[in-house]
Amino acid sequence: MEGCVISILRGYTYEQVKAVCDTLCQSSKVKNVEITLNTENALEIISRITKEYGHCLHIGAGTVVTHDEVKAAIAAGAEFVLSPVGYTKAMIDTCHAHDVIAIPAAFTPHEIYTQLQLGADLVKVFPANELSWTYAKKVMEPLGDLPLLAVGGVNAENVQEVLNSGYHYVGSAGGIFKKQDIINCDHEKLLASLRRFEAALDGETHAVS
Template sequence: MDRLDYPRFTIIMRGYTYDQANAILQAMKGFEQDFAVEMTLNTEHALQHIRKLNEIYGENILIGAGTVRSLADAKAAVEAGAKFLLGPHTFSQEMLTYAHEHAVLAVPAAMTPSEINDMFAKGADIVKVFPATVVTSQFFSDVQAPLGKLPLMAVGGVNANNASDFLNKGASYLGFGSKLFNQTDLLAGDIDSLAASLQTIVSLA
């Protein structure tokens, strides 16, 4: 997979049931090119969810794995059909190599200029800056002044209120966690309301 095909926004599904995840993917109709979907591996039955959701939506929606922390995690996720791997920390060279051998995008996390530089040097496709609100949006502008324009993803505390600031300061991608949707809408499986939340984010770009 080519990094240029990766959507600007990622929906992070942590702790979601299959029915909740399925409702979100139904709400993505019309937004398939705007959002990727990440099922975190510390979610119960995550691998089964990734496999089943890919069978239903995989032709139109990019579905991958999050909280990938080891080579074993990477292998299990890819075998389940994940099209990309995101982590909460840096990836080993073995993890990056495995992802490339299987045409899967590798998105390790980093929090310092040295870690960011090291991950790109080792073959990362995108580097997730996490937690983004801790370093603030200004970090994205400052770190790219000496390192050059880089495909960085802001994750951790990103929401509709600060998303534009991260984009304006140099983040190429944004990841949204639990604050993306109203919990009442999520629990009720309200597809129209979930879609409205997605539209709010797309309108910021």
């Protein structure tokens, strides 16, 4: 992974994913793309996109919930795997054996701590927007600095607040690009949305509409 942002793509076709990747190759701040496994032909898309955009983006797999899915995602070329649930040690060990970043999910301090003890590289707090954004800082008060990824409700309007509230990483499914622009492969509108999000990352909230 590179930087602190993951663009999450769920349910899009290869051509639509390609349109997003074309746009993100013009970014210096958003370089990570997650393609979820509950997307039709997800493994094929991950394989093709990795080969075509691996020179400028980091491609990962999302909604990876079983050990077999971990193995399949790795075989397809994923550089990182994420889940809405926790991982077993065997799943994390399989990731590390192939130099793949393991990002299971957790919600409570106990779950977060357990996943990190099992060897998780990052822990995805999901759904993060069901809690105050300062939840991350509260968890870190007794446990120390933790590599936490906020997923759920992150957008251009709040990304700076999220990152200032203790999270080191964010993932966004609908907060960077508009769904219809992705469906339409509208490169001009996709780039405009990207620039707004990048401005928000820089704290230029006045540039966000």
